[in-house]
Amino acid sequence: QVRLVESGGGSVQSGGSLRLSCAASGDSINKYHMSWFRQTPGKEREGVAGIKTGGQTRYADSVNGRFTISQDNAKNTIFLQMNSLKAEDTAMYYCAAGSGLFLRLDASRYNYWGQGTQVTVSS
Numbered sequence: 001q002v003r004l005v006e007s008g009g010g011s012v013q014s015g016g017s018l019r020l021s022c023a024a025s026g027d028s029i030n031k032y033h034m035s036w037f038r039q040t041p042g043k044e045r046e047g048v049a050g051i052k053t054g055g056q057t058r059y060a061d062s063v064n065g066r067f068t069i070s071q072d073n074a075k076n077t078i079f080l081q082m083n084s085l086k087a088e089d090t091a092m093y094y095c096a097a098g099s100g101l102f103l104r105l106d107a108s109r110y111n112y113w114g115q116g117t118q119v120t121v122s123s
Contacts (some may be wrong), residue, residue, distance in 0.1 A: 002027040002112050004118045009117030012085055017123070022095030029071060030081060033098045034078045036069065037107055038119075045094070047105020049080060058103050063089075084116040086123040092116040092117035 008020040020036065035050035037056075049069035050058045057069055068081040078095065098110035 001030065002029070002097050004097060004112060004114035006093065006095050006114045006117040009119045011095060011122065014085060014087055014121055014123045016083065016085050017081070017083045018119060020082065020093055020095075020117060020119075022078045022080075024076045024078075024097070027075055028073075029078060029097070030073060031099075032090065032112075033100065033103050033109075034069075034071060035096050035103075035105060035110065036078075036080045037094045037096055037105075037110075038089075039094070040091045045107045046091075047107065048050040048093070050103050050105050051078065052103045055104055058105060060105060063064075082119070085119075085121045087121050090119060090121050092118050 003026045033052045036048040037045045039045040051069045066084045071078045093112040094116045096110035096113040
């Protein structure tokens with residue numbers, strides 16, 4: 001069973017950048033699809049970016065070109081570099097590990113979740 005701990009959230013002005021980290025323990029991230037999701041109160045959890053073994057990535061249209069997901073196998077950690085942040089990016093961000101033949105940003109396909117890290121973007 002993999003355990004996930006997010007960090008790097010905070011408050012930033014519109015146009016700024018943040019880098020989120022997700023440290024995994026208990027198992028190797030190479031065994032899973034690893035993705036970032038976000039959620040605001042009253043809304044469903046939204047897939048933001050995902051990465052699978054081999055380096056394939058997938059992004060939500062709303063963040064494509066602004067966010068970059070990456071992984072460091074030696075550190076068993078994934079990252080989310082967020083640039084050109086907008087007020088609508090404000091949310092709790094979660095790291096998740098899942099499996100399957102295809103990399104999808106569908107929360108139902110992910111079995112392991114971190115506790116989340118808050119990102120607040122002020123306009």
